[in-house]
Amino acid sequence: MHLDVELHKSFGRFDFATGFQIEGSRIGIFGPSGSGKSTLGNLLAGLLPPDAGRVCLNEHCLFDSSTGVNLAPEKRRVAVVFQHAHLFPHLSVRNNLLYGYRRIAARRRKLDIEEVAEALTLGHLLKRRIGGLSGGEKQRVALGRALLACPDLLILDEPLSALDKGLKDQIIPYLRKTLRRFAIPYLYISHSLGEMRLLTDQVLHFSAGRLQEVTDAETLARRRISDNGTGYLNHLHLSDPREVGSMLAYRWGSNELFLIDHGQPRNGLFALASKEVLLFKKHPQALSARNLLCSSILAMTPRGGSVEVRLQCCEEELTAQVVREAALELGLEVGMPIYAAIKASAFRWMA
Numbered sequence: 001m002h003l004d005v006e007l008h009k010s011f012g013r014f015d016f017a018t019g020f021q022i023e024g025s026r027i028g029i030f031g032p033s034g035s036g037k038s039t040l041g042n043l044l045a046g047l048l049p050p051d052a053g054r055v056c057l058n059e060h061c062l063f064d065s066s067t068g069v070n071l072a073p074e075k076r077r078v079a080v081v082f083q084h085a086h087l088f089p090h091l092s093v094r095n096n097l098l099y100g101y102r103r104i105a106a107r108r109r110k111l112d113i114e115e116v117a118e119a120l121t122l123g124h125l126l127k128r129r130i131g132g133l134s135g136g137e138k139q140r141v142a143l144g145r146a147l148l149a150c151p152d153l154l155i156l157d158e159p160l161s162a163l164d165k166g167l168k169d170q171i172i173p174y175l176r177k178t179l180r181r182f183a184i185p186y187l188y189i190s191h192s193l194g195e196m197r198l199l200t201d202q203v204l205h206f207s208a209g210r211l212q213e214v215t216d217a218e219t220l221a222r223r224r225i226s227d228n229g230t231g232y233l234n235h236l237h238l239s240d241p242r243e244v245g246s247m248l249a250y251r252w253g254s255n256e257l258f259l260i261d262h263g264q265p266r267n268g269l270f271a272l273a274s275k276e277v278l279l280f281k282k283h284p285q286a287l288s289a290r291n292l293l294c295s296s297i298l299a300m301t302p303r304g305g306s307v308e309v310r311l312q313c314c315e316e317e318l319t320a321q322v323v324r325e326a327a328l329e330l331g332l333e334v335g336m337p338i339y340a341a342i343k344a345s346a347f348r349w350m351a
């Protein structure tokens with residue numbers, strides 16, 4: 001997907017002005033509340049009229065104030081999923097899903113409802129009314145409806161913000177899986193860096209109505225550490241688990257990691273806080289932690305009272321956070337071999 005944008009919109013006290021060209025399929029719009037993220041989404045979808053500018057999506061011009069082009073929202077092939085599902089309460093789940101689908105030309109219908117319902121685990125709900133559904137189920141219906149409209153661009157505007165944390169954690173894997181499977185390019189709008197890391201490849205970072213930078217969530221996550229001291233969260237892709245007593249042994253590149261078996265889905269992305277990684281200069285003889293990785297130090301960055309230590313573990317990278325005194329005591333230096341110890345209980349399945 002190629003997006004070429006030049007947009008101006010003033011709300012009196014708030015002035016939104018941006019210009020960018022971007023190519024990709026998983027793009028994040030990130031920034032604090034009030035930075036203009038939804039304004040951008042609404043301008044692109046045609047839900048808000050710009051004061052001036054241009055919006056081109058792939059080879060289509062959707063808006064151009066210099067030539068008077070201004071396609072109506074339903075002509076733009078842009079679908080939006082909002083924070084609140086905005087479903088039709090008098091229609092069944094099936095008819096909500098089919099709402100956009102029935103309004104597009106038959107030749108553009110690339111997905112079928114059974115396939116989408118199955119991917120979003122909505123099959124058993126198809127005959128139900130919207131009223132009795134949970135918040136998470138409603139958001140899945142809203143996503144399914146948007147996918148079935150086969151848009152050229154899907155805009156997800158804080159689709160998880162109204163859900164509580166536990167539900168969010170449940171829905172993110174669905175979102176990842178479904179968006180990947182149906183391969184519809186999207187803009188993911190959120191103020192959550194965690195969601196950006198899980199769902200986007202590139203990030204447009206907004207602040208006060210202006211595009212600050214084009215970056216990626218990983219870069220933002222590393223920078224964020226120094227701001228709030230919570231520490232970097234490692235994301236590890238683990239695969240091929242096998243049972244070893246009460247634990248699961250996973251492959252992490254060519255490393256092996258032992259995790260407590262919580263009945264987590266078998267493969268996927270796991271979170272590991274950098275504070276949970278302990279460093280030893282010599283091979284510890286007795287250790288309760290189940291994982292001991294032989295690694296070398298790639299880089300060290302001071303972060304307040306701590307030092308962020310980036311490690312190379314075979315071909316994989318891992319970040320540890322240690323207090324400055326410990327780093328001094330251990331005499332940590334770039335290039336030095338080091339043992340990283342991790343408890344089997346320190347990993348959390350994410351998606």
Ligand code: ADP
Binds near residue numbers: 031
């Ligand atoms: P974000 O989605 O990043 O939280 P918004 O784009 O919703 O930010 O809002 C950015 C600013 O624009 C806010 O100060 C908001 O009050 C203002 N704004 C948004 N929509 C309107 C509107 N229709 N009328 C007046 N002001 C608006």
Ligand code: MG
Binds near residue numbers: 037038039158
């Ligand atoms: Mg918003």
